[in-house]
Amino acid sequence: MIRCMEIPWYFALLTFICGGILLSLSVQVYRRKHISGHSLVWGILVLYATICLTFGLDNIGMILPVPQLLSPYLFWINTYCYFALPVAWFFFCLHYIGKPEFLTARNFTLLMIIPVLMSIFRVISSRGFFHEVLTGLYFSSLSWEIDILGYGYIYGLSIAGSLLLLRRYPDVSIKFRHQIIFLITSSYILIVSGLITDINIFPSFDPMCLDAALSGFILAFGIIHYDFLQYSPVFREKFFNIATSGLIALSRDRHIIDMNPVAEKLLQISLTDAFSWHPSEIPSLRPELRKILEHPDILYEQPFSLISDEIRWYSVSSQLIQKNIGEKGGYLVVFTDITSSMNLEKQIQETKSQLIREKEKLAQVQKYRDFFLSHRDAIIIISENRIIEANPVAYGMFPEFGEAIIGMDPVSLSAGHQRNPDDVPEKLRYYCTQASSGRVIDFSWVFQSYHKEIPAEVRLSRLVYGDQILVEMSIRGMSDIYRKLDEFSEINRNLMNILYEEIHLWSLASDVISGDSDPKSDTMKEIQEILIKATRNIERIVPYQNFVKPDSSPKADEEPVLRS
Known part of the structure; x- marks a missing residue:
């Protein structure tokens, strides 16, 4: 003083x-x-x-x-x-x-x-x-x-x-x-x-x-x-108030001269222990972090992950600072935790994939729905031995039940007597159980409505809807086919009778001609009578000509859609 x-x-x-x-x-x-x-x-x-x-x-x-x-x-x-x-x-x-x-x-x-x-x-x-x-x-x-x-x-x-x-x-x-x-x-x-x-x-x-x-x-x-100004903390006045990112200040020769608390937690080392040391001189430093700090001038475009108690994702950015670290400048390395963003992006991708799957699933459901409603065969959907859905053809095939068919046991649609004595109604339930395991089963069965038997060909197949296992029963009624077959059999018998009669008449005519050589005798009169009978016999074919006319463009029966 x-x-x-x-x-x-x-x-x-x-x-x-x-x-x-x-x-x-x-x-x-x-x-x-x-x-x-x-x-x-x-x-x-x-x-x-x-x-x-x-x-x-x-x-x-x-x-x-x-x-x-x-x-x-x-x-x-x-x-x-x-x-x-x-x-x-x-x-x-x-x-x-x-x-x-x-x-x-x-x-x-x-x-x-x-x-x-x-x-x-x-x-x-x-x-x-x-x-x-x-x-x-x-x-x-x-x-x-x-x-x-x-x-x-x-x-x-x-x-x-x-x-x-x-x-x-x-x-x-x-x-x-x-x-x-x-x-x-x-x-x-x-x-x-x-x-x-x-x-x-x-x-x-x-x-x-x-x-x-x-x-x-x-x-x-x-x-x-x-250059005393290369000391900790050189950046705190401007940058180190940021609490969401890890900030590390490096000198031009890559020595650590400062870091904020977030960076200390990331590196799992305190500023006191890391201050003034080169990353290669810190044994406890993770290899991926050491590589980043040794080369802060390299641009890291891809995020990297660190695994401890949980997986954390970080993005890395570095900037050369000329005027804030002494006379020579230095690097500011920023580690930004983007784990929440990565998890959100992953959730978005998963949600997007799920939406695509749901869209495809809905398209399949709608496609099957269109097939289900427009098919010419009767189709009913069975779940746990109960009918849960039926198409319009099925309602028309079983008018006795109407809307009440929903919730019924499909066995209750069966006729009491089947063509095969071994086919009992309970066998239909067994077939449904087998179909639910993935088998496709084709068989003949007789149903009943208003005490009228309905013979049919049945196909059972499995349907998967969400987490539900369903059984599709496709029923093709055979009553019309049997009736037409009977009609054709009757027509065939009538035609065969006409044919036999025609053969018999022509045989008589042949016997008359071969047995009498005098054409002026009464033989000609007998032949004319035979010809008149033959002509009348042939005219009996006229009512059946529509049944025997060939179809110029026959159509094959529509095949039902197969389930996978």
Whole structure:
């Protein structure tokens, strides 16, 4: 702090020059204050420069005339900077180790109010008339207690910040250990020199603010040589508030310099353990993640999956950042969890496939429905030995039951007597059971309606509708066919009788002609009578000529649709 003793003019000039150099360095850092962390470094360098400049101005009266009235103000500014420097240093250390949750305006205001109050009290209690008044009013003990509190505040925050950096020291690589050594050295020069002076270990020792200049120069050298701005967290001010994606900041040489909590969970490693290490130097890192972090310049178009308790899908994107990671820039790698999107896409595909299947199923059902309603044969659908559906032909074949046929046992449609004595009504139920297992069964059966027997040919086949197993019974009634067959048999017998009669008459005519050689006899009269009978006999065929007329375009019976 500013001393009241006389110092050589060249020391005052040297301190003033150092303050100017530190101020120029702070201006260079200020130009990059938009980069995370540079604002704190800029503030520390400004405080160092202000300490040196105020001390030099207050003691430069040996060279240039300076109004004595400026001295209290310079003293107050110098004292305030001494108290404010540990606050900025402490916040810098919090920022360096990646504790942004404590860097709030409320904490900063609270810590900066205390230096203002202390510096005001020090100025009032140490200068001119106020010093005499306070001493006379027995404020000397209070002033001593305030000094003790101020020293504890200054040295306590500086030491606390240094301890935070030392906790990082074992977990970082050699390059970052050198950075921490430079940072702690620049801080402890000021702490040690202040303790030596304030405790009065060496009464003749007075650093004359050169300790502040040396501490500032070491910090500035570290910024230039080690690029202190490549530290954790470099992106938190702009990017790391994103809580839904894993963000990892890499230097140009692929060293991990920051990651957010989501990325820590993804990599299954803390920032403390991964900070400053190359991905290849972390044994616990998964191979797929190591490959991505070692080559952040490769564009990954396909998502990748990680399997732990469940399968999680991630998309990877990386961006080269030129202005937010020190002077050389670096990479920002973003891992976005797209598991919900992948699951949703999978569900959409499954739903789409299911809709296509349902559409095809409905088309098949409609196709069968059209076949069912328009078929010439009677068709009834059976489920668990009960009729659940019948087409119009079936209703016409069994008019006795009408709509009541739905829900009936198909066995109740059978006639009591079958053509085959072994065919009993219960056999029809057995056939239905066999058909439900996948067999196609064709057989003859006699049904009954209004006590009228209905002979028919039956085909049983299985139908699958959803999760139901049904049996289709196709019934082709044979009553009309049998009636027509009887008609044809009767016609055939009549025609055969005509034919036999015709043969008999012609045989008689042949016998008459061969037995009588005199054409003038009564033989001709007998022949004429035979011919008249033959002509009349042939005329009996006329009523049957429509039955024997051949069909020029015969049609085959329609085949029923077969079920698979």
